[in-house]
Every structure is written in C-alpha cells, then in structure tokens.
Amino acid sequence: MTVSLSSSRWMARLRGLGGAAFSLAVTLLGLLFVTFIISRVVPIDPVIAIVGERASEAQIETARVALGLDKPLWQQFFIFVGNALQGDLGTSIRTGEPVIQAVTRAFPATLELATLATILGVIAGVPAGVLAATRPGSLADHFVRLVGLMGYSMPVFWLGLIGLLLFYGVLGWVGGPGRLDAAFDMFYEFEVTPYTGMILIDTALAGRWDMFVNAISHIILPAGLLGYVSMAYISRMTRSFMMNELGQEYITTARVKGMPEWRVIWVHAMRNVMVPLITVIALSYAYLLEGSVLTETIFAWPGLGSYITDALLVNDMPAVLGGTVVVGVAFVVLNLVSDLLYRLVDPRAR
Amino acid sequence: MSTLTEWLRDPNPTSRRQAKLGQLWLGWLRLKRNPLAMAGLVIIGLLLVIAAFAPVLATHDPIAQNLQNRLQPPLTPGHWLGTDDFGRDIWSRIVYGSRITLYIIALVAVTAPLIGLMVGTVAGYFGGWVDAVLMRLTDIFLAFPRLILALALVAVLGPGIENAVLAIALTAWPPYARVARAETLTVRNSDYIAAVRLQGAGAGRVIWGHIVPMCLPSVIIRVTLDMAGVILIAAGLGFLGLGAQPPLSEWGLMISAGRKYLFEQWWVATMPGLAIFIVSLGFNLLGDGLRDVLDPRSAAK
Numbered sequence: 001m002t003v004s005l006s007s008s009r010w011m012a013r014l015r016g017l018g019g020a021a022f023s024l025a026v027t028l029l030g031l032l033f034v035t036f037i038i039s040r041v042v043p044i045d046p047v048i049a050i051v052g053e054r055a056s057e058a059q060i061e062t063a064r065v066a067l068g069l070d071k072p073l074w075q076q077f078f079i080f081v082g083n084a085l086q087g088d089l090g091t092s093i094r095t096g097e098p099v100i101q102a103v104t105r106a107f108p109a110t111l112e113l114a115t116l117a118t119i120l121g122v123i124a125g126v127p128a129g130v131l132a133a134t135r136p137g138s139l140a141d142h143f144v145r146l147v148g149l150m151g152y153s154m155p156v157f158w159l160g161l162i163g164l165l166l167f168y169g170v171l172g173w174v175g176g177p178g179r180l181d182a183a184f185d186m187f188y189e190f191e192v193t194p195y196t197g198m199i200l201i202d203t204a205l206a207g208r209w210d211m212f213v214n215a216i217s218h219i220i221l222p223a224g225l226l227g228y229v230s231m232a233y234i235s236r237m238t239r240s241f242m243m244n245e246l247g248q249e250y251i252t253t254a255r256v257k258g259m260p261e262w263r264v265i266w267v268h269a270m271r272n273v274m275v276p277l278i279t280v281i282a283l284s285y286a287y288l289l290e291g292s293v294l295t296e297t298i299f300a301w302p303g304l305g306s307y308i309t310d311a312l313l314v315n316d317m318p319a320v321l322g323g324t325v326v327v328g329v330a331f332v333v334l335n336l337v338s339d340l341l342y343r344l345v346d347p348r349a350r
Numbered sequence: 351m352s353t354l355t356e357w358l359r360d361p362n363p364t365s366r367r368q369a370k371l372g373q374l375w376l377g378w379l380r381l382k383r384n385p386l387a388m389a390g391l392v393i394i395g396l397l398l399v400i401a402a403f404a405p406v407l408a409t410h411d412p413i414a415q416n417l418q419n420r421l422q423p424p425l426t427p428g429h430w431l432g433t434d435d436f437g438r439d440i441w442s443r444i445v446y447g448s449r450i451t452l453y454i455i456a457l458v459a460v461t462a463p464l465i466g467l468m469v470g471t472v473a474g475y476f477g478g479w480v481d482a483v484l485m486r487l488t489d490i491f492l493a494f495p496r497l498i499l500a501l502a503l504v505a506v507l508g509p510g511i512e513n514a515v516l517a518i519a520l521t522a523w524p525p526y527a528r529v530a531r532a533e534t535l536t537v538r539n540s541d542y543i544a545a546v547r548l549q550g551a552g553a554g555r556v557i558w559g560h561i562v563p564m565c566l567p568s569v570i571i572r573v574t575l576d577m578a579g580v581i582l583i584a585a586g587l588g589f590l591g592l593g594a595q596p597p598l599s600e601w602g603l604m605i606s607a608g609r610k611y612l613f614e615q616w617w618v619a620t621m622p623g624l625a626i627f628i629v630s631l632g633f634n635l636l637g638d639g640l641r642d643v644l645d646p647r648s649a650a651k
Contacts, residue, residue, distance in 0.1 A: 023489075030490030034499075038506050146386070149638060153578055153631035155585045158605055158623030161612055165620075169613045290495035294586050298609075308498070309590055312505050324494075324502045332493050 024336055029081070031328045035321050036080050040073070089325060090318035094311060099322030102307060107326065108197030109179070110296065110303030113223055114288040116200075120227030121234050121288075122281060128231070129238025130265060133246065144235055151232025156225070156291050160298035163225050175218035177300035184211050222299045226291055230284040237280045238273065245269040275346045282338030286331045293327075377643045387639020393632025401448040410439035412446040413597040421615045432617045434607065440617065443599035444625050450600045451629060454515055454584045454593075455577055461519040462576075463569050466526020471557045471565060473527070474534025485531070488524045496521045497583055504592040511600070514593040518583055522576065529572055533565040574640055578633040585626050601626045 055063075064070055068079050083089070089099040132144040168176045175181060179199050180188055192206045200219065203212040245251065246269060254264045293305030300306070304323055311319035355375075363369035381387050400407060409428065416437035424432040431440040473484035491499075503517035537543060538561070546560055587593040588602025596603065601622040608619030 026486060027490055027493050030486070031493060034490065034494070035502070038502055142386075145638075149386075149631060149634045150627075153582075153627055153634050155582050155589070155602070155605070155623060155626050155630075157586060157589050158619070158626065161605065161609065161619050162623070165612055165616055169616075286495070290497050293497060293501070294589065297590070308501065312501065312590065312592070315505070317505065320502055320505050324498050327498050328494050331495050335493070 020336060020339060024332065027332050028329065031325065031332065032081050032084055033077070035325050035328075036077050039317060039321050040076075084325065089322035092311065092316055092319040092322075094314050094316040094319065099319050102319070103304065103322055103326050105197065106302060106304045106307045109199070109301060110289060110292050110305060112198040112200065113219065113226065113292055113296070113301060113303060114285060116219060116223040117226035117288050117292075118230055118281065118285045120224060121230030121284060124227065125231035125234030126238050126277070129235040130242055130270075132235065132239040133242035134265060136243065141239075144239065148232040148236045151229050154229075155294075156229060157294040157298055159225050159228070160222065160295050163221050164298065167221055174221045175214065177298070179215060179218055179301065180211065181214055181218075184214050222292075222295050222301060226288050226295055229291060230288055233284050233287075234277075234280060238277060241273045241276050242269060245272050275342065278341045278345055279338045282334050282341070286334040289327055289330055289334075380643045381639050384639045384642065386635045387642075390632045390635025390637075390639065393628060394636060397448055397452065397629055397632065400445055401452050404445050404449055408439075408442035408445045410442040412438065412443045412599045414438065421611065421618070423615070424617050424621075431621050432615075434604070434618050435611060435615075438599075440604075440621050443604060444601070444622055447599040447601045447604065447622065447625065448629075450511065450594055450598060451581060451584070451626075454511065454518075455580060457512075457515040458518050458522060458580050458584075459573050459577065461515070462522035463526045463573055465519065465523035466528075467530045467562055467565060467569060469523065470527035470530025470532075471534045471561050474531040475538055475553065475557050475561060477538075481531075484527070488527045491521070491524045494521070496579075497586060500583060500587060501590070501592065504587060509592045509595060511594045511598075514584060514587045517587070518580060521583075522580065525576070526569055526572060529568050530562075530565045533568055534561050537561060537564050571640060571644060574633070575637040578630040578637065581626060581630045581633065 068076060071079070087100050089103070091097070092099050092102060095102070128144045128147075132141040135141055164176070167174045178185065188211070192202050192208060192211065194202055195205055196202055199215045200212065203209075203215055242265075246265075251264060251269060254268050255261075259268075289304075292301075292303060293308060295301070296303045296305035297309050304327060308320055308323040308327075311317075311323065357368065358372050358375040360368065360372065363372055416433075419429075419433055419437035420435055422429050422433040422437075424430060426432060429439050429441070431444070434440055434443070469484050469488065473481040473488075499521045500514075500517040503520060504513055507513040507516065543556060543560060546556055551559075584593060585600075585602030585605070588600045589606045591603070591606065594600035594603055596607075604622035605619050605626075608615070608617075608622070611618050
C-alpha cells in the first residue's frame with residue numbers, strides 16, 4: 001500500500017516535471033520564433049550589411065545563398081533554430097566575432113552584478129517587510145511603503161547617475177565606472193585567470209586581495225542601486241505575505257502558549273512566508289538581469305546590457321538579437337527554477 | 351449638494367445606477383482618507399495642468415538655443431532650473447516635455463489594452479484550440495523581459511516616439527489579455543450572451559458589443575497601475591536614443607544629454623530625472639491607493 005502510494009507520487013512528480021519541460025520547450029521555441037520574425041522584418045538587408053554596398057550582383061547572390069536567404073522562410077526558421085540549439089547565434093556585424101562568444105564573455109559580469117544586487121535586496125527587503133507587517137499603520141510601515149514606492153518610481157539609469165554623482169563625484173566613497181581602477185585594469189588580464197568571469201571570485205581565487213578590494217569598491221554602487229530597486233519589490237511582497245500569515249490561527253496558538261514574539265515571527269510565520277517569497281526573489285532576480293541593461297551603460301560595466309546597447313547604436317542586429325535571446329532564456333530558466341524551488345519548499349505542492 | 355450626498359449614501363437604493371454610484375462614492379471616500387493616494391492624484395492633476403498650459407508656464411522657447419547662455423546653474427535670474435548645453439531653459443523644456451510624456455502614456459494606454467482585449471476576449475469566447483494557441487502566445491510574450499524586447503523592436507522599427515510607443519504596446523499587452531480572458535470566461539455562458547446569440551448576432555458582434563464592455567472596468571484599473579512602468583520604459587528608450595529624437599525635450603533624452611556634464615553641471619541630468627520620478631511616483635501612489643480601495647480583502651482591514 002505504502003509502496004504504491006509513494007510510487008504514484010513519484011509518477012505525479014515526474015508528470016509535473018514533464019509538463020514543465022514541455023512548456024519550457026514551447027516557450028523557448030516561441031522565444032526563437034519571435035526573435036526570428038523580428039530579424040526578418042529588419043529594413044536593413046543583411047547581405048548588403050556584410051558584402052558592402054558596392055558589391056556586384058554576383059557577389060550579393062553568392063552571399064545570399066551562403067547565408068541561406070534564398071530558401072523559403074519556414075526552412076530558414078528551422079535552420080535558425082538548429083543553429084541556435086547548437087549555440088550559433090550568428091556573427092556580429094560590428095566585430096565579426098560569433099555572438100555566442102561575446103555573450104558568454106559578457107554574461108558572468110551581468111550575473112555577478114545581479115546576484116550581488118539580489119543578495120543586498122533580500123538582506124534589506126525581508127526585515128523591512130517584516131517590520132512593516134508587524135506594525136501595520138505605524139510610522140515605520142508608512143516609511144517602508146514610501147521608500148518602496150520610490151524605488152518603483154525611479155528610472156534606474158537616473159538613479160545610477162545620481163549615485164555616481166553623489167558617492168563617486170562628491171563624496172569619493174566608491175570607485176567610478178568600470179570594474180577596476182585604471183591602474184589595476186591594465187594588468188588584470190595578465191595577472192588574473194578568468195575562471196568564472198566574475199571579478200570578485202576570480203581575484204579572490206588568484207589571491208589578489210588588493211584587486212578584490214578595489215573591485216568591491218566598484219561593484220558596490222551599481223549593485224547597491226539595483227539592490228534598492230529589488231528591495232522595493234521584496235519588502236512590499238514580504239509585508240503582504242507576513243500580514244497574511246500573522247492572521248492565521250496557528251500564530252494565535254503560538255502566542256497563547258507564551259512563545260516569544262521574535263520566535264513566532266522569524267521561525268513559525270517565516271517558514272510559511274518563505275514559500276511564496278522564493279518565487280518573488282527569483283522574479284526580482286530575473287528583472288534585475290533586465291534592469292542591468294540600463295545600469296551597465298551608466299557604469300561602463302562590461303556585461304550583457306552594455307553589449308546589447310553598444311550593438312544597438314551601430315545597428316548590429318545579430319548581436320542585439322543574440323543578446324536578447326540569451327536574456328530571454330535566462331528569464332525563462334529563472335522562472336522554471338523558482339517553480340521547482342516552490343515545489344521543493346512547499347510540502348503541499350510535492 | 352447635501353441632497354446629492356444623501357442620495358449617494360441612501361442605504362436603500364431605488365435603482366441599479368444609484369447603488370453603483372453609491373459604491374463608487376464610498377470608494378472615493380476611502381481613497382480620500384489615504385493621504386499618499388491623494389498626493390498621487392494631485393501630482394497627476396498638476397501634470398495635466400502643466401501640459402495643458404505649457405505655453406503659459408514655460409518662460410522660454412524649449413528649443414531656442416542661446417549658446418552664450420549655456421550651462422547656467424539653477425536659480426540664475428530668468429532660468430530657475432538652469433540651462434543646458436545649448437543654453438536652452440531647462441524648466442521650459444521640462445514643461446513641454448510633459449506633453450510628450452502624456453502623449454506616450456495616452457497612446458500606450460489606448461493601444462496595449464486594445465490588443466490585450468482582442469486577444470483575451472477572442473481566446474476566452476471561442477475556447478478550445480484558439481484559446482490554447484492565443485494563451486501560449488501570451489505566455490511567450492510574458493517570458494520576454496519587457497525592456498529588452500522593446501529595445502529589439504525599436505532597433506528594428508527605427509527610433510522615434512511612435513515606434514517607441516508601438517514597441518511598448520507590443521510588450522505591454524499580455525497582462526491585459528490575461529485579465530480580459532478571465533472576465534470573458536465568467537460571462538461567456540451567461541443568459542444574456544445566449545439571448546444575443548439566439549437573435550442571430552455573430553461572434554464579432556457578441557464580443558465587441560457585449561463582452562468587451564464587461565471587461566473594461568478591470569482593464570482600466572490595470573492601465574492605471576501600469577502607467578508608471580510605461581513612463582519608466584519610455585524614458586529608458588529615450589535615454590538610449592531610441593525614443594523621441596532631438597531637439598524634442600523628452601525627459602529621458604534630456605537626461606542622456608546631461609550625462610556628459612554630470613560631474614560639473616549636475617543639474618542638466620538631474621532635473622528631468624526628478625520630473626520622471628515625480629510623475630511616475632504620482633501614478634504609483636494613486637495606483638497603490640486604488641488597489642487598496644478596490645481589493646475587498648484589504649478594504650476590510
């Protein structure tokens with residue numbers, strides 16, 4: 001009896017995973033389809049962009065065949081998907097480098113920034129949300145709400161400029177744009193092996209603590225500002241989840257038993273708040289990947305955002321679309337991860 | 351006046367309209383008690399007034415250059431917010447920029463819900479494979495990060511306000527489709543729909559004339575909540591040079607122009623950003639208050 005029960009549970013779980021995998025596949029295919037459509041409506045002829053405007057008819061025709069542009073659209077789409085699945089996202093017109101190569105180089109920098117920002121956002125946002133939820137209507141509650149709404153309302157690139165002006169220009173507390181001071185930056189690629197592409201980890205692995213400290217002074221401002229944006233979202237959701245839990249009967253029971261309030265909140269209620277909160281944190285992480293596009297341009301951060309915007313300025317469509325696909329995939333994967341974590345944390349969803 | 355409030359407060363309304371207006375009145379009273387929401391309403395009101403009376407309020411021509419007068423700091427006589435790198439009065443540019451912001455908001459507020467309504471009502475009304483296909487499509491668009499998709503679209507369409515609006519609308523419609531579909535599912539099997547169909551109305555007529563009006567209230571609320579995000583994305587596109595083009599005084603564009611002078615002439619980039627921040631905060635405050643009023647769960651508290 002118990003065996004069949006647990007095996008049927010496994011079956012259900014497998015079926016759930018299968019469904020998730022299928023919807024992931026459809027979404028990714030859709031992602032590629034939308035990108036393909038966008039790339040085909042570009043008014044710029046990709047052939048002219050490669051061979052130049054003075055090429056002869058024959059040269060243009062050869063290039064057209066070489067690019068597979070003489071085939072029907074649906075066939076082109078299959079080739080596009082096949083290439084993408086093999087990691088071929090086309091070649092950048094600007095640099096002549098395969099897009100995937102540049103994107104893999106840039107991605108860790110963005111990931112590092114977004115990760116640090118999310119950590120900061122959680123550290124600040126969760127306690128703020130709990131504080132607001134335990135004293136609804138108080139001054140602290142209104143304060144948290146206002147600070148959160150301000151975070152929602154600020155253009156992130158403007159926030160970056162103001163931060164740079166204040167903390168770098170006026171106060172001089174942090175390093176300026178870029179990942180390192182120029183003095184370190186010159187030697188970085190010779191002295192540090194890029195194992196991960198994340199500057200904090202690589203410098204620590206190389207034992208270059210002077211560079212590590214310098215890198216922190218550079219990353220802390222963009223990460224802090226993005227962290228503020230994510231804190232706004234996290235604190236707000238934490239507040240509403242916590243309010244919801246604190247109204248439950250098991251909380252009353254715990255209080256009646258004489259349990260200290262901190263334990264009621266941080267152990268009993270928090271365990272249930274964690275479940276929806278994980279989804280929120282994963283979502284805010286995904287939004288930070290996107291928000292970093294504008295922040296990176298302000299801080300000259302050599303990540304995906306800078307790559308996409310630089311390519312935009314020179315109309316390098318393969319690079320733009322390749323970057324878009326990668327961010328889209330990261331977005332989808334994060335959503336899936338949050339879904340899986342949700343199942344892991346919530347016993348009811350197993 | 352007092353008779354009007356009495357009529358609104360009447361516990362025994364004599365008509366549906368009176369009951370509905372009475373509910374609205376109660377909602378308004380609740381909203382009025384929320385100082386933050388009222389602050390938001392005031393901000394949006396001010397934005398409308400400033401945009402309407404821009405020629406009166408602006409002290410200078412927003413695009414008239416005066417190179418002898420460039421980069422004057424705030425509180426200079428005649429230029430209380432200073433001047434930019436072409437000697438243009440920043441206050442006047444911000445005042446005229448409010449028109450561009452409103453123009454973008456208005457266009458997005460019309461197009462995105464329209465696309466969403468069409469997709470959502472059709473999916474909900476027909477059901478079956480139409481529903482499956484359309485909702486999959488919606489999910490795919492939801493899977494794209496909004497700003498990045500808008501960037502890619504504008505990159506293809508070419509920069510400009512109208513293209514930016516189109517790109518934002520194309521990324522903003524999926525939530526409306528979800529809302530409209532949910533509303534459609536609740537009414538599609540009701541008797542009045544069956545009655546209309548028995549009279550021989552086609553699908554288009556049923557959807558447009560009898561289902562869409564039912565979806566409008568929830569869609570309109572959603573629009574209010576979305577506007578702050580639209581303002582920020584529009585400003586972001588402007589900042590990257592993909593939205594309004596110079597010499598238009600779009601606020602995001604003004605920030606990007608001030609970037610070069612950030613450390614010496616801070617006001618050039620700061621002032622338009624402050625304008626974006628205040629307007630977007632206004633929409634957020636109002637939307638937040640509206641959500642409290644309209645969500646029965648939070649209203650009970």
